[in-house]
Amino acid sequence: MNKLIFTAAVFSLLSSAAFAADKYEIDPQHAWVGFKVNHAGWSNAHGLFQKVSGEIEFDKTDVTKSSLSLDIDATSIATNFAQRDSDLKSPDFLNVDEFPTITFKSTSVEKTGERSGKVTGDLTLAGVTKPVALDVTWNAEAPLPWDKNTIKTGFSAVGSFNAVDLFGLKKLADYGLGPDIKLDIDVEAIKK
Amino acid sequence: MLAQIVLSTLVGPMVLGGLAYFLGTFRAGAETGLFAACLLLAVMIAYLTLEGWPGWPPVSSKQKLPFILAAGAVAFGFWSIAFRKIGTIGVTLLFAVILIVPLWLIGAHIATRKPVELAIAVAALVVTLASTMLAHDHAALPRPIQVAQIAAAAWALVGLALVAAFGAFVGMAQVNGAAAAVLGSTVLLAIVASLFASKSGQAIPPGAVFAVNWLFAAFAGFTALYTPHASGIAILLLSLCLAVPPVLGLSRLKVFSRPGIASHLAASIAVGIPAFAAVVWAATAFIVQQPAQ
Numbered sequence: 001m002n003k004l005i006f007t008a009a010v011f012s013l014l015s016s017a018a019f020a021a022d023k024y025e026i027d028p029q030h031a032w033v034g035f036k037v038n039h040a041g042w043s044n045a046h047g048l049f050q051k052v053s054g055e056i057e058f059d060k061t062d063v064t065k066s067s068l069s070l071d072i073d074a075t076s077i078a079t080n081f082a083q084r085d086s087d088l089k090s091p092d093f094l095n096v097d098e099f100p101t102i103t104f105k106s107t108s109v110e111k112t113g114e115r116s117g118k119v120t121g122d123l124t125l126a127g128v129t130k131p132v133a134l135d136v137t138w139n140a141e142a143p144l145p146w147d148k149n150t151i152k153t154g155f156s157a158v159g160s161f162n163a164v165d166l167f168g169l170k171k172l173a174d175y176g177l178g179p180d181i182k183l184d185i186d187v188e189a190i191k192k
Numbered sequence: 193m194l195a196q197i198v199l200s201t202l203v204g205p206m207v208l209g210g211l212a213y214f215l216g217t218f219r220a221g222a223e224t225g226l227f228a229a230c231l232l233l234a235v236m237i238a239y240l241t242l243e244g245w246p247g248w249p250p251v252s253s254k255q256k257l258p259f260i261l262a263a264g265a266v267a268f269g270f271w272s273i274a275f276r277k278i279g280t281i282g283v284t285l286l287f288a289v290i291l292i293v294p295l296w297l298i299g300a301h302i303a304t305r306k307p308v309e310l311a312i313a314v315a316a317l318v319v320t321l322a323s324t325m326l327a328h329d330h331a332a333l334p335r336p337i338q339v340a341q342i343a344a345a346a347w348a349l350v351g352l353a354l355v356a357a358f359g360a361f362v363g364m365a366q367v368n369g370a371a372a373a374v375l376g377s378t379v380l381l382a383i384v385a386s387l388f389a390s391k392s393g394q395a396i397p398p399g400a401v402f403a404v405n406w407l408f409a410a411f412a413g414f415t416a417l418y419t420p421h422a423s424g425i426a427i428l429l430l431s432l433c434l435a436v437p438p439v440l441g442l443s444r445l446k447v448f449s450r451p452g453i454a455s456h457l458a459a460s461i462a463v464g465i466p467a468f469a470a471v472v473w474a475a476t477a478f479i480v481q482q483p484a485q
Contacts, residue, residue: 083482086360086420091254097302097418098252127251170244171363176193 021059021066024153024189028053033072034184037163040176047088049102051076056189058138058153063117066109072102092171099127107131115139123161130166134159134183151191159183197366200241205370208234209377217385217397227396228403229269231374235407236261238370243363253298253414254363260294260410268403275399284325287402291317294410299417306417312424313413319431320409327438330398334441334449338395339382340459341437345404346375347464348433352408352415354471355426358478359419368411375404383456405434423477429470436463 031052036044051073059065074096077088089096106121115138123132134157141153163169164179172178212234216227236258246255267290275283295313303310330338349372357365386395408431416427440448440459448459 083360087362089420090361090363091252091418092361092363095252095254095418097306168247 021057023192024056024058025192026052026054026056026070027152027188027190030154030188032184032186033070036182036184037172037178038180044182045079045177047077047079049073049076050078052187054104054187056153056155063111064109066106066117066119068104068106068109068119068121070104072104074100074102093126093169095126099125104132104134119157125163125167126169128167130161132159132161132166134185152188153191154186154188157183157185157187159185200238201366201369202373204241205234205238205373206377208238209374210381212374213378213381216400225269225271225273225397225399225403228271228399229265231378231400232261232265232268232403232407234374235371236265238374239367242366242370253418256297257367257410257414260297261407264290264294264403264406264410268399268406271399271402272397280325280328283328284321287324287406288321291321291406291409294406295413298410298414302417308424309417309422312422312427313416316412316416316427316431317409319428320405320412320434323431323434323438324402324405326435327401327441328398330396330401332441333437334455335386335395335451336448336455336459337437337441338401339379339386339456340440340448340463341401341434342375342382342396342404343379343460344433344437344463345408346372346379347467348408348430349375349411350464351426351430351433351467351470351474352411355423355430355474356415356419358474359415359422361415361419361422364411364415364419368415371407371411379460383453383460386456387451387453408434421478421481423470423474426470426474426477429466429473432466433463436466 028051033049033052035047037047039045049072052070054068054070056069057065057067074094075089077085077094079085079088088094091098094102101124103124104121106119108120110118110120112118112135117136117138118133119136120131120133122129136155136157139154139156141151144150144152160180160182161167162179163181164173169178209231212227212230216230239258239261243254243258246258250256250259274286278286295317299306299310299313327333327337327341330341333341349368353365353368353372356362356368382395389395412427412431416422416424437459440462448455448462
């Protein structure tokens with residue numbers, strides 16, 4: 001009887017381990033959270049957040065059980081012009097003194113293709129939290145060439161949201177920017 | 193876009209300032225707080241025109257500002273009652289508390305991260321308190337200096353607008369500029385009115401000086417704490433504008449105390465000298481900080 005219970009317990013542990021979501025930590029040196037915003041119809045202004053961290057739980061057998069948590073240092077915004085970066089850090093836009101971190105926490109994941117899915121989550125920007133959806137593609141997973149014990153996986157994601165209506169960034173409209181912000185994200189993550 | 197900015201930052205607030213002057217003074221006389229309340233409400237309307245209605249509850253300090261202005265309008269609306277009943281020491285303590293409240297509401301949660309900026313805001317507040325109480329015997333001052341007390345706050349807010357603009361906070365530059373426009377138009381109307389008024393009357397109700405100095409301290413605190421590259425020295429220089437009218441009053445120089453237009457202009461321009469110095473300082477700091485192109 002004891003043997004039977006022990007066998008069942010071991011089998012249960014092995015099977016849950018085999019199907020559990022893998023945990024990954026985002027590699028901050030290989031994470032690019034970029035954005036584009038229309039500039040008065042002339043062009044799309046580009047920007048990047050230089051400090052990003054977060055965790056991913058990726059269940060390859062059932063992606064709907066996956067999750068994503070992303071922390072972006074709002075003070076690390078870079079748009080290729082220092083004065084504009086300072087403007088964007090002010091309370092007119094990101095308000096980094098009061099809200100130094102932009103966060104995204106997934107609330108649902110939907111499979112849309114062989115290697116793609118839609119991740120919906122709560123984006124908190126300048127103190128306001130609203131749902132935003134990202135179209136995510138899983139690119140690859142492989143060990144590092146110089147360290148077979150370190151497994152790295154990589155994702156690309158795009159998304160768009162109205163920053164004026166959803167997040168109250170009224171000054172964007174005043175200065176002919178937006179109102180939509182298009183996200184262009186690439187992250188690599190290390191398996192834990 | 194430029195026309196829209198001029199309309200919302202300059203023309204609209206000047207009209208609001210004119211309305212505040214007429215509503216606050218045409219009937220009530222110099223002893224009530226109506227003028228002070230009208231001025232702060234005019235600034236609040238100018239703020240809402242520029243920034244839109246804030247959500248409730250406000251999520252950021254910027255969204256707290258219109259509510260702070262509304263609360264200030266109520267407080268200074270009843271200021272003359274307090275002034276009559278609690279004496280100079282009581283008024284000083286009460287004014288100190290009312291000065292601290294906005295700074296507490298907008299800055300307490302970031303104070304540990306921005307100690308230098310907080311120190312500048314507190315220093316501006318102390319100068320404001322000292323300057324206001326130095327001239328608290330408002331009725332004893334010559335009319336040009338009474339009007340110059342409002343002009344001093346207007347100049348200080350003009351300077352604060354430029355400090356915010358140089359420091360990469362354009363929204364607050366507009367708000368400070370709009371507040372200066374509200375006060376500026378009341379100064380012009382007060383000068384005109386005092387030229388035709390009887391010799392015994394006051395040019396500006398005394399509670400209004402407390403209200404506009406409080407307004408400056410609140411906006412100076414917000415500008416110091418939240419402008420990404422605010423010049424602290426410039427903000428301190430701007431607060432000195434408020435100290436000039438009592439000093440001119442104590443000097444008893446005739447050039448600032450005659451009833452004519454020349455004394456009004458001399459006094460209302462003299463109080464702007466620290467603001468001019470502050471703007472030069474802030475502009476220089478801005479130019480020096482720019483990376484070589």
